[in-house]
Amino acid sequence: MATKSPYYRAIGKEEEVFRSAYKCKLPLLLKGPTGCGKTRLVEKMANELSTRLVQVVCNEDTSATDLLGRYLLKGGDTIWQEGPVTRAVREGHFLYLDEIAEAREDVVVLLHSLSDHRRQLFLDRSHESIAAPDAFQLIISFNPGYQTRMRRLKPSTRQRFVSLELSYPPVEIETEILAAETGANLSLCKSLAQLALRIRNMSELQLDETVSTRLLVNTALLIKQGLAPRLSADVGIVQALTDDLEVAQPLKDLVSLHL
Incomplete structure (x- = not known):
């Protein structure tokens, strides 16, 4: 129990x-x-x-x-x-x-x-x-x-x-979830939640799966551990979502804007 x-x-x-x-x-x-x-x-x-x-x-x-x-x-x-x-x-x-x-x-x-x-x-x-x-x-x-x-x-x-x-939470709640799950600072958690919102709205990328709250948690944990934020997002989000270089590039561009 x-x-x-x-x-x-x-x-x-x-x-x-x-x-x-x-x-x-x-x-x-x-x-x-x-x-x-x-x-x-x-x-x-x-x-x-x-x-x-x-x-x-x-x-x-x-x-x-x-x-x-x-x-x-x-x-x-x-x-x-x-x-x-x-x-x-x-x-x-x-x-x-x-x-x-x-x-x-x-x-x-x-x-x-x-x-x-x-x-x-x-x-x-x-x-x-x-x-x-x-x-x-x-x-x-x-x-x-x-x-x-x-x-x-x-x-x-x-x-x-x-x-x-059920669906993905709005930015404010997802920020709260990330902070509670990882102990990362609110500024980072909000940036990740905003990044996720942008990716989820990019239907033109035709991703099999969009970015989940779970991937955001993994990325926040990597950053908190000391891995560079953009590298953390690359291995925690971008590479998890696609193997297509043409799809990965706009995702990396978004990461650069938010982190």
């Missing part, structure tokens, strides 16, 4: 929505760009509600068997090894499936009975049905920016969830 609450700076009513969904035993879908605080919000709320967090980062190889469990041979015996989803449901934890849109279809299907009025998990292999305790909370997340090149969540799946959209 966590003892120290993770730092999270709310931008809107996301914490209030989260608490209400939990009290109503409704599953929650978080959508937002990379590094905007989805995972940190879940960690903070799990701590606040004194609940253990079971997190799975999904990918194209994530299958229902990986999450539910499997039979294994051990010392000549066949034993059942529970997966993270089964354990979370049985013990009444927060179950957070990050980047759910990247998982196989059978993973989404297994969530159906957990995300409606039944709140049950069916294990075909062990012929068992597990009713989720009141403390259990199902949370999934995805990045809407990936939806054009990856599998979409079906409307029938999305409509099972309370949906909460």
